Amino acid sequence: MFYGRSRFPDAAAAFAEAVRLKPDYHQARTGLGMARKGQSKLGEAQTQLREVVRRQPGNPAAHMNLGNLLMKSGQTQDAKTCFSNARRAAQDKLAAARTQLREVVRQHPADARAHINLGNLLIELGDTEEAKTCFSDALRLEPDAVERKLQEGKSLVAQGN
Missing domain, CATH: 1.25.40.10 (Tetratricopeptide repeat domain)
Structure with a gap:
């Protein structure tokens, strides 16, 4: 412009x-x-x-x-x-987002997308263990969802496992 x-x-x-x-x-x-x-x-x-x-x-x-x-x-x-x-x-913005996403997961525990969003943010924050749990929960909720498997793979790569 x-x-x-x-x-x-x-x-x-x-x-x-x-x-x-x-x-x-x-x-x-x-x-x-x-x-x-x-x-x-x-x-x-x-x-x-x-x-x-x-x-x-x-x-x-x-x-x-x-x-x-x-x-x-x-x-x-x-x-x-x-x-x-x-x-x-x-960091403050990311911490606030983590708090908000945890609340979304708490209020909507059957929402696989909420678990994935939290997991993605946790990877950004370096918390790969909790991210892995989020992706596992999403996979449990929607076992056939390919994206969940992709995200779980990302968390494992980030962990070095």
């Missing part, structure tokens, strides 16, 4: 108008920050991206965008802090 090298001023103008109309619209503010970065207006870019982080501290991408900008600006230590914050925010 606007991200072609010569279109950064147009992009910045469009994003600035969107931010003016809706200051809490973080995608527009992020776009403005990235457009300013593309224009080599790093101070203005940093202002916008810091505001996104302030308004959305649990957004891993916001921390990553700011961290990348800070690295480009030579602010290595601040960038490392942003990257750590991004990791923490991502």
Whole structure:
């Protein structure tokens, strides 16, 4: 769209108008920050991206965008802090998702798809033992489902068994 090298001023103008109309619209503010970065207006870019982080501290991408900008600006230590914050925010989101999926499985124990979704997330989190249990439960619920067998295989590969 606007991200072609010569279109950064147009992009910045469009994003600035969107931010003016809706200051809490973080995608527009992020776009403005990235457009300013593309224009080599790093101070203005940093202002916008810091505001996104302030308004959305649990957004891993916001921390990553700011961290990348800070690295480009030579602010290595601040960038490392942003990257750590991004990791923490991502871990928090995954932990919340795990809690929610466990609740879905608790409320719908006969739903094989719920067990699979939880198992997939657990693999992402490195908990292959519990993932294997989830996939086994799904397979028990729907023994002929090929996808369950595939997911169980993934969990075994992840375990190294």
